[in-house]
Amino acid sequence: MPLSLLGRGKTRAADAEHSHTHAAPEQSPELHFDGVTVVDPRDGSKTPGMTVITKMGRITAVVPTASKRPANGAKTIDARGKFVAPGYNDMHSHVLELADPSGSLALMLAEGVTGFRQMSGSPALLAKRKAGTLPIGKAAPQLLETPGLILSPFNAGSPEAVREEVHRQQAQGADFIKMAFANPDCFFAAVEEGRRLGIPVLGHLQEGTDPNEATAAGFRCVEHLGPGSTMWVRCSDDEAALRAESYSRDLIKLPPFKIPFLQRIVMKRLQRLLVNPSAFTKPEDVDRLRRAIDSFREDKAQDMAGRFVADGSWQCATLVRLKTQTFADDPAYQQDEMLEYLPAKNVKRWQEVTALWKSKPDDFRRAYREAYPRQLALTKLLSDAGVRMIVGTDGGSYLGPGLTLKQEFGELADAGISALAMLQMATVNAAAYLHREDTMGLVESGYDADLVLLDADPTARVENLHAIAGVVRGGFHYTRRELDGLKAEVAATRGYLH
Known part of the structure; x- marks a missing residue:
């Protein structure tokens, strides 16, 4: 994870609609999260064996895995055994x-x-x-x-x-x-x-x-x-x-x-x-x-x-x-x-x-x-x-x-x-x-690509809510290893114990 990710900078265009900014757009790649169980927070229902597709900061499709082939240049993430929920x-x-x-x-x-x-x-x-x-x-x-x-x-x-x-x-x-x-x-x-x-x-x-x-x-x-x-x-x-x-x-x-x-x-x-x-x-x-x-x-x-x-x-x-x-x-x-x-x-x-x-x-x-x-x-x-x-x-x-x-x-x-x-x-x-029910809070096509990937069912017990395997923010995927790297950098450069 590049150190520059912790640097100061302008808000991205993915935030512009809600934050009233005019930052230059940065395109996120097409991502396919294969084999994931989609969690609907409205009622806790879960749909296994799905592929969540994101592109340019939005969810573009939620379909059964293998029903849609990735486009050229798309990245596939093996999410079998994982649960996906909207970002917190x-x-x-x-x-x-x-x-x-x-x-x-x-x-x-x-x-x-x-x-x-x-x-x-x-x-x-x-x-x-x-x-x-x-x-x-x-x-x-x-x-x-x-x-x-x-x-x-x-x-x-x-x-x-x-x-x-x-x-x-x-x-x-x-x-x-x-x-x-x-x-x-x-x-x-x-x-x-x-x-x-x-x-x-x-x-x-x-x-x-x-x-x-x-x-x-x-x-x-x-x-x-x-x-x-x-x-x-x-x-x-x-x-x-x-x-x-x-x-x-x-x-x-x-x-x-x-x-x-x-x-x-x-x-x-x-x-x-x-x-x-x-x-x-x-x-x-x-x-x-x-x-x-x-x-x-x-x-x-x-x-x-x-x-x-x-x-x-x-x-x-x-x-x-x-x-x-x-x-x-x-x-x-x-x-x-x-x-x-x-x-x-x-x-x-x-x-x-x-x-x-x-x-x-x-x-x-x-x-x-x-x-x-x-x-x-x-x-x-x-x-x-x-x-x-x-x-x-x-x-x-x-x-x-x-x-x-x-x-x-x-x-x-x-x-x-x-x-x-x-x-x-x-x-x-x-x-x-926030009156944003049409763009936030669900893992559905057309919604913001702000997601959490979890190792266990987040509706089953509180500990599972922070069993985080990865985060998608604005269509950009951060693995658990990359997230831990961000934390380590904060500790090393700003932390009391160092």
Whole structure:
């Protein structure tokens, strides 16, 4: 595998339709994957003995093996004993925060990720995408969507300001508006303005907001089961008092006068906070979360889930993110397989924030440890109720160990989610979320040639979802050996252990 595949470069034309780029086309060869079992993620059905033919970034045919002879110059891959499924989509990533994201993108590709939703952006990122100059090389998933600047007190300090920012970001070319930090009044002003302009608003529910009021107003996707106490307050027997308390909580306070570089200073601090938000949580917020969970009522949770279904809203739980925050002091993370690939500065920052987490009082950390199994149970309740769900990791930007799709699948399995349901979250659900059901999420003629080849049936057990024998991205085939080569190069050139 040439080292240049990890280099920075323009997005390929195969991504242009979805990423609004104008990169020069690069033709992928005609490939015939012979003898493979085709998996339909809609119902888990499997069709053995098939040949999947791809050319120029598209699946051109799915036919019984030996029923169609390869054209001159076509390459045949012996896929007997393998299963083929659509490529996975990591629908919560921050990989493009890095100046050179090629290493993280290669790691994502190696675990079957062929598309990602970027969850943080900027005017500069949007401009680069428009110009086709994003630093995304060949060995990378495609960018599916990206926002502009996250909403914060700097651009969402009042309902008037947030409406202006939503309009501004739509004009800049954002696919959606990412809600991060705002008071409830600004939160709903953003959702209403987004609905008026036809641009989705999604991200974090704000403390003091009712999740069902948010999704009824048009809030498209809830990330991280909230985060915080919002969904738990909705399901509490003491909902009114807890919501009133959370409504009045303090946000980031800005001085009444302008300070040069203040936003840059605060955003730098936020980078540290994002390593583990739980380490920076106020004791009163932890106490409210504990009280909300202790007063949980299942009938209220079922009602909440039913309303999510009726609203057509989405959930991206990122359980692996919640777990790494909660159990940051677990010695297992000191031996996590991701450490081999993390830059030294990121490991140092993660260790510093973890030391802060360890210094918290025992009852503070215990509240989170006791909450995590309940978060798993809530995820299962939402899934069983038919709430639409996609899968994400909150990784991709070297925040710390433990943020991989493989580990997210493991957490979903611990929650009781079936392997088939996980496959759906990563494929057909992502396509439906993006309104791309005609081009993504299935192994059928006319669909994107973004595929995972697997050594075992991905619907049978969670481990099979990452038994990856190869990946096809935009019609280009990467063998297991080549994927391992990409990982080795990341470790050798960027990794903490080297």
